[in-house]
Amino acid sequence: MNFLLCKFIELLKNFNIPDSIGILLFLPLPFFVIISFLIITVIFLVLFERKLLGYFTQRKGPNRVGVWGILQTTADAIKLLCKENIELLSADKFLFTLSPLVAFSAIIILWCIIPYNSEFNMINSSVGILIYLIVSSFPMLFHFLAGYSSNNKYSIIGSYRALALTASYSVPVIFIILSIVCITRTMNLNKIVLFQTSYWLIFSNFLGFIIFYISSIAKLNRCPFDLSEAESELVCGYHTEYSGMRFAMFFLGEYAELFVMCMLISILFFGGYLPPFGIYLSNILSGNCSLCRYLIYFEQTFWLIFKTLIIIFSIIWVRATLPRLTQKKVLELFWKYLTPLSIVNLIIIILMRI
Amino acid sequence: MNKMTLNLGPQHPSTHGVLRLILELEGEKVISCEPDIGYLHRGMEKIAESRSYIQYLPMVDRVDYLCGFFYSYAFCNAVEHLNHIEVPQYANYIRVMMMELNRIASHLLWLGTYLLDLGAISPMFYTFRERESILDYFEKITGQRMMYNYFVFGGVRHNILYFDDVLNIVNNILFKINEYENLITDNPIFLSRTKGVGVISKTKALDWGLTGPNLRASGILNDYRMNMEIYDDIEFDIVLSNEGDCYSRYIVRIYEMRESVFIIKQCIDWLKSNKVIPDPVKFSHNEYQKGEIYSFVEAPRGLTLCYLNSVGETTPYRLKWRTGSFYSTQILRDILKGVSLADIMAIYGSLDVVLPEVDR
Amino acid sequence: MNCIDMIKMNFPDIRIDLNKVETDYQLYEILEYLKGTYELSFDILLTIIAVDYTDYVELIYPLLSTYLNEQVNISTKVKNEAKSVTSIYPGAYFDECEIYDLFGISFTGNKKLKRLFMPSSWIGHPLRKNYELKDTRLSWNE
Numbered sequence: 001m002n003f004l005l006c007k008f009i010e011l012l013k014n015f016n017i018p019d020s021i022g023i024l025l026f027l028p029l030p031f032f033v034i035i036s037f038l039i040i041t042v043i044f045l046v047l048f049e050r051k052l053l054g055y056f057t058q059r060k061g062p063n064r065v066g067v068w069g070i071l072q073t074t075a076d077a078i079k080l081l082c083k084e085n086i087e088l089l090s091a092d093k094f095l096f097t098l099s100p101l102v103a104f105s106a107i108i109i110l111w112c113i114i115p116y117n118s119e120f121n122m123i124n125s126s127v128g129i130l131i132y133l134i135v136s137s138f139p140m141l142f143h144f145l146a147g148y149s150s151n152n153k154y155s156i157i158g159s160y161r162a163l164a165l166t167a168s169y170s171v172p173v174i175f176i177i178l179s180i181v182c183i184t185r186t187m188n189l190n191k192i193v194l195f196q197t198s199y200w201l202i203f204s205n206f207l208g209f210i211i212f213y214i215s216s217i218a219k220l221n222r223c224p225f226d227l228s229e230a231e232s233e234l235v236c237g238y239h240t241e242y243s244g245m246r247f248a249m250f251f252l253g254e255y256a257e258l259f260v261m262c263m264l265i266s267i268l269f270f271g272g273y274l275p276p277f278g279i280y281l282s283n284i285l286s287g288n289c290s291l292c293r294y295l296i297y298f299e300q301t302f303w304l305i306f307k308t309l310i311i312i313f314s315i316i317w318v319r320a321t322l323p324r325l326t327q328k329k330v331l332e333l334f335w336k337y338l339t340p341l342s343i344v345n346l347i348i349i350i351l352m353r354i
Numbered sequence: 355m356n357k358m359t360l361n362l363g364p365q366h367p368s369t370h371g372v373l374r375l376i377l378e379l380e381g382e383k384v385i386s387c388e389p390d391i392g393y394l395h396r397g398m399e400k401i402a403e404s405r406s407y408i409q410y411l412p413m414v415d416r417v418d419y420l421c422g423f424f425y426s427y428a429f430c431n432a433v434e435h436l437n438h439i440e441v442p443q444y445a446n447y448i449r450v451m452m453m454e455l456n457r458i459a460s461h462l463l464w465l466g467t468y469l470l471d472l473g474a475i476s477p478m479f480y481t482f483r484e485r486e487s488i489l490d491y492f493e494k495i496t497g498q499r500m501m502y503n504y505f506v507f508g509g510v511r512h513n514i515l516y517f518d519d520v521l522n523i524v525n526n527i528l529f530k531i532n533e534y535e536n537l538i539t540d541n542p543i544f545l546s547r548t549k550g551v552g553v554i555s556k557t558k559a560l561d562w563g564l565t566g567p568n569l570r571a572s573g574i575l576n577d578y579r580m581n582m583e584i585y586d587d588i589e590f591d592i593v594l595s596n597e598g599d600c601y602s603r604y605i606v607r608i609y610e611m612r613e614s615v616f617i618i619k620q621c622i623d624w625l626k627s628n629k630v631i632p633d634p635v636k637f638s639h640n641e642y643q644k645g646e647i648y649s650f651v652e653a654p655r656g657l658t659l660c661y662l663n664s665v666g667e668t669t670p671y672r673l674k675w676r677t678g679s680f681y682s683t684q685i686l687r688d689i690l691k692g693v694s695l696a697d698i699m700a701i702y703g704s705l706d707v708v709l710p711e712v713d714r
Numbered sequence: 715m716n717c718i719d720m721i722k723m724n725f726p727d728i729r730i731d732l733n734k735v736e737t738d739y740q741l742y743e744i745l746e747y748l749k750g751t752y753e754l755s756f757d758i759l760l761t762i763i764a765v766d767y768t769d770y771v772e773l774i775y776p777l778l779s780t781y782l783n784e785q786v787n788i789s790t791k792v793k794n795e796a797k798s799v800t801s802i803y804p805g806a807y808f809d810e811c812e813i814y815d816l817f818g819i820s821f822t823g824n825k826k827l828k829r830l831f832m833p834s835s836w837i838g839h840p841l842r843k844n845y846e847l848k849d850t851r852l853s854w855n856e
Contacts (some may be wrong), residue, residue: 057479153360157382157695223473224543232368232471232699323543324473326696327382392831399816400840404847560757560780563805569780576758576780648733648776648787659776661763672841676761676776684808713831 003119004030030122034111042255046073048309049255049316056320077252083244088151091241095149099142100242100249106138107253110260115190117273117300128189129177132264136219139257140166143221143228146250147238158237161327162221162228168334169218169225175342176212179205179349180268193272202269207345209269211338213311216261218330221254223319227327259308262315266307273300357385364393368471368699371709373683375698377690384698387690389683394713402673407433407507407642410670415501417675418711420463423449423456424653425675426505428660432649433507436664437642444628445509446584451520451621452492452504453651454614458527459488460654461607461614464706468604469538471703472547477538484530487523494519517622524615531611539605548600552689552701555598562688563681566656568705571606572598578652587624590617600704607706642666655679655706679711717754717779717786721747734774734787741775741790745802748777748786755781759803764813766843771817775799798823816841 008029009022017025047062047070054061062069087096113132115121125131140162147159181187183204184195195201202209218225229237239250266272275281282295325333362375369375372393378385398417402410414429415422427449434441462485466478489499495515496504504511538544554564559572569576573596579585580592593609595602642664649660656678663672682705690698721735722728725744729736737744748756756777763774773796774789790796798821799806810821811830818839821827829836838845 053475057476058483059479153358223475226473227696230473230696232473233696235367320476321537322474323469323541323547324696325543326547326694328694329543329546392829392833395831397840561804563758563760563803565758565760565778574780576778576783580783581785646733648785650785657760657778659760661774661776663765672763672765674761674763676763680761680808681805684805687807688804 030120031112033120034122035108038108038111038256039252041259042252043073043077045255045259045312046076046252048312052313052316053320056317077248080248080251081245085244085246086241088241090151092149092151095145096241097246099146099149100246100253103139103142103146104249104253104256106135106142107256107260109135111256113189114260114263114267115193115272116304117297118190118194119297120301121190124190125188127187129181129187129192132189133174133177136257136261137166137170139253140219143238143250146242150238150241152241154234154236154240155238158228158230158234158240161234162238164327165218165221165225165228165330168331168339169215172211172334172338172342173215173219175339175346176205176208176215177268179208179342179346182346182349182353189267189272193267193274196271196274197278200269200271205269205345205349207341208349209265211342211345212265212268214338215334216265217315217318218334220258220261220315222258222315224322224325225330226324227330230324232324258312258315262308262311263304265311266304270307270311272307273304275299275303356380362698364390368467368703369709370467370703370707373707373709373712375686375690375702377695377698379695382695384690384693384695387686387698389686391683391709391712394709396710396714398675398714399673402670404669406668407670410673411506412501412503415503416710417714418653418655418677418679418708419500420708421456421460421654422500422502423453423505424651424658425660426502427453428649428651428658429662430505430507431651432647432660432662435647435649436645436662437507439508441509444513444625447621447624448510448513448515449505450584450588451515451618451625452495452502452510454617454621455488455491455520455523457654458524458611458614459485459492461611462488462527464607464654465534465604468703468706469544471699472544474538474544477534480530480534480537484527487526491516491519491523515625517626520618520622524618528612528615531608535608539608545601547697547700548604548704550597551600551697552693552704553597553599554685554689558685558688559598562685564656564678564685565681566652566654566678567593567606567610568603568656568678568682571595571602578650578657582651588617588620600700603704603706642668653678655708655711656681675714677711677714679705679707679709682707683712717748717756717782717784720751720754721786731789734789736789736791738790741773741788742797742799742802744788745775745777745799748788749802755779756786757781759799759806759809760785762806762809762813764817764819764841766817766841768843771819773813773819792819794819796821800824815839818842 005026008026009019012022051061062072065071065075087093110132112122113128143162144159147155180192180201183201184192186192221228239247242250280296280299282299358379360377360379362377363369364372364374374390376388376390398413401413411429414425417425462481466481469477492502493499496502554572556572556574559569559574570593573594575592575594577592590613593606593613595606644664644666647662649662651658658678659676661674662670665671686702689701693701718730718735721744722730724747725740727738727740748754756779758778758780760776760778765772770791770793772789772791774787776785776787778785796819798810800810801823808830810824811828813819814821814827815829815832816839
């Protein structure tokens, strides 16, 4: 970040603007970059999923709006934003409106924690992973509140299911993250990435990866753990009563969360923004010119997104294949198998690191 | 704990039509369930009383739009018996072939939507793809995809049949059924959702009047095809399963599709070796006999009865449809007690209820 | 021995028609006998058919035995009231509701009779022969 700040101030100096104003002006800039990146990503992620599901199920997916249906989700999003907000008279209006807002903004904070390349990391905290854990529990809490406040029986059942699920998947997630912290001896996400320069953490923590992968599918509320919005049982779960803009917040938030969670998986286990074999393509291509330094940043971001998309692909593949679990089975899976396994995994890693 | 009354339906993603289940819930546990039907009641039986037999014939396909041939057959058979109309053997074989193809199409649709109820989205598209091939064939022969109006009193409307098409379709389906089984049958999540869920014991199944695959999944050997004349020269096995849970209902239907393919192949063999074009049946529509006819057919969703009461007029005096789904809906009052909310759809879906057939 | 002969032996009052067994007052007992006797075990009540003959209504009970693989129809004539058979065949519940709804026959012993298809406020019983079809609610008002 400091490097970018220096560059920015240097740029402003050409226009005779003092440093202090430069620093002030720089503060919101990364945020805007992230927000625009988020919105573009989410819109294409929805399209990506629909296309993929189409191909998995012998269809073409969206192919009418724009070339290859590329503008389909943009059109959908615009439609959702223009739609009328309908709310029940008996709903708790304050919570009903607040929940999607908070849930969505919590996800934006998650996006700010992620190191996109070695320079661009908006919240570069020494306890980054802890912040991630705390903030990532917000959306689920507000999903519960959304279901509670909409005064609909399907919603409230969905909310209870979501709460029960939260309690079960959080424990293995925390233990796996602890094991990673044990290996890397840092909670800073950037340092965790840099730790993996020689080898990726998936090789030293494979069991951890499997458990984390399953838990994050549950955390993302996706098939086969999508009980809280099980369409065939609960219509839409907690967001049954939502429409228009508020629904769009939940809907887009869900995909934003999917993307950021998969980014976290690639940071924790696949070396984040590091290239697969430690060699930057831009180094080879452009030699030692001054532009090369900037190209590397873009390449790092590219690698991060590339790895993330592969993980997202696998999650969509799971969705296309598996039926939904029942709540009883989910609780059984997490409390009887994954939690003890993650504890064992943690103990083994601690013993190895002593 | 407080009880909660939940109205599942009439508009709900997975009630396969408009069924309303009034559920009494305690948490996620169902205390009692009261099915409320009648949202699709079209008065099929009343309409029959004001229409001549010929006018009513196109309507019978609509009793259950997923297996129209069976209802056409039941009605035609009733009228033929009433008026002593002889049906040529050739037409009987065509009827069997069409009905069995229809049974496969119906079971395929059930399979896809059942897996959709359980939360798996892909199998639906796969089964619809194969069902599509059957519907395309029906369209080629009858001009319609769902409401065929193909069986007429005394035979079938046309006997131009493309046997090679049928053979290709059924061979492909036989191959695809194996594919579905690879995807579904051993899937641990599918097993955990269906094994031991919604168990219907033998006595319960009989008491509540279950028939068809649902009854055979409870371990009772009962297939009305054994008693039907047109199946006399055809060999087939009856699929039985003993557990009576959702999984056995699934597996019974899967194997029934294979049996149907077997029957269709026999029909084609017979039809190919007996290329007689029978004369169209002469049948005056003014001389209707008096009498009561009970015409049974083993439809994909259970035993179907067409009761026809004629007093010699051009319209039936009373016509009654007995359909399998009506009783499959009714049994929900009993078997849903004590199950969890998530299992409702697993159980209800496994019974293969089609609402137009329930309400008629 | 034929099952109809067996019924005739135990219930001499019945009349045997072409394809049904007619009884005046012993319906409940016959059904109980047919279900309870092991050699017969007519265990499925397929449906209940009601036919309106204007001065009386005939109820036909088609039964199926999965044991013998045979089918028999028992019929009885009623006016406006009949005895419920839900205690023998629980599956008769919906059928009785349907007949109550469409024919207006009430079944004694069936406590939860309700209109099955028609709305609860509907006047008249549509499958009766004297049902007025020119109901204003049936015409489409545009």
